[in-house]
Amino acid sequence: MSDSSNSTDSTDSERAPADDVDGLPAVTRLEENVYEIERSGEMRVPARIYASEKLLEEMRAPGDLTLKQVRNVATLPGIQRFAAVMPDGHQGYGFPIGGVAAVDMESGVISPGGIGFDINCGVRLLRTNLTYDDVRGLENDLVGALYRLIPTGTGKGGVVSIGLDNLEGILESGMMWMRDHGYATDADLEHCEENGRLPGDPSKVSEMAKQRGVKQLGSLGSGNHFLEVQRVAEIYDETPAAAFGLELDQVVVMIHSGSRGLGHQTCTDYIRRFEKAYPTVAASLPDRQLIYAPLADSLADDYRLGMYAAANFAWANRQAMTDAVRQVFAEFFDDPTVELVYDVCHNVAKEEPHEIDGRRKTVLVHRKGATRAFPAGREEVPVAYRDIGQPVFIPGSMGTHSYVLCGGPESLERSFGSTAHGAGRLKSRTQAKKEYRAGDLQRELREQQIYVRARSGATVAEEAPGAYKDIDEVVRVSDALGIGTTVARLRPVVNIKG
């Protein structure tokens, strides 16, 4: 086991963390929308919560583990500045979803719980040359065509058939492979975080994971994953909107999906390997789900390379569905253009330079259910948007609107260049299934001219808007903090999901 602390002394580590009267970590308000859990006990740094009073109260609901989890994250070796929770934060596996943790490259660790089971789950937005009037009246046919072509739900099937040999190429080079095989354009690669490729190693992905993935290239998945035709309903900031190629009433397509069974299996494989390799760490952690590998160990390299290979698969997966959307739109419309605005990851860990204690240093930033939101000037932002800031997409719950944001000027200082990733779940899937019925929800949405097609009624109930936090509130807090500023609001037209 590694003892690579950066700032904890033995006196502190023997002291139990301070809890308030409700058994929850005590939270101090630093300024509007910014709260802190002070360092105590085994915490190496404080925890920082970005939330309004209302969102904070939701994180403090009875039985909710969000605040305890972020406090646990603050105990990780090598963690820098603070462990952070974005405004949509809620409890997850080990780390909260909406969690951000940056660690030192030498003394730090990599934790699968800080990245998530769905490696490189993310959101992309496609802009078209169509307006809402062009699709009106065609909604039912359009939703049917998309639903027929793109496999949804769990299990096998993908729009692009590949063999295991081609899968190796995809794991190695992601969107590059897709371009070289006719499924992506150069412009697609240019408008994608990391150009749609991280340096992954296919040999670090298990045969089991590959067998699951080879059948699933170009498949949506289940849960909150969706493909939605939307229209631009409101523009809040003309300059970034114009830079992103967005205007009022324009038709756009949002795809929220990830690495499917392949990523899930990869995460599972490495959690098991870490638990086996580091039994002392596992036993001593405040929560076993925080299991990690020290970055100095080769097992950490293995996971990182496998995780990046799975990330490449996720990009290829979203690209395969993009190709399918282009096929469908070509059938429905005359000479449609379907261009990638951007593609963001919200479940990944990446090496990035950040300013820490007045000096620039490279850290490994874990983002789980958190979107990178780099401001203008960062070289990682595509040239087309570099003077503006990177596009950020925050989907609302099913049937509610989604937002386009722009990486904000305060994001580097406040959140290692991050913001929220969605509305954030409020009620458990089980609870939602008890409270809502698919037929009722689809009828209500239809009354608002929103066409939802789903494989499973249970999924529709789980994704009921009432099961989620208020997306408007999440985005308002992000904007007020200057971590991700509001650019446009998108309203659903047709939606397919698992």
Next chain:
DNA sequence: ATGTTC
């Protein structure tokens, strides 16, 4: 999130 209860 997930061949959804390793």
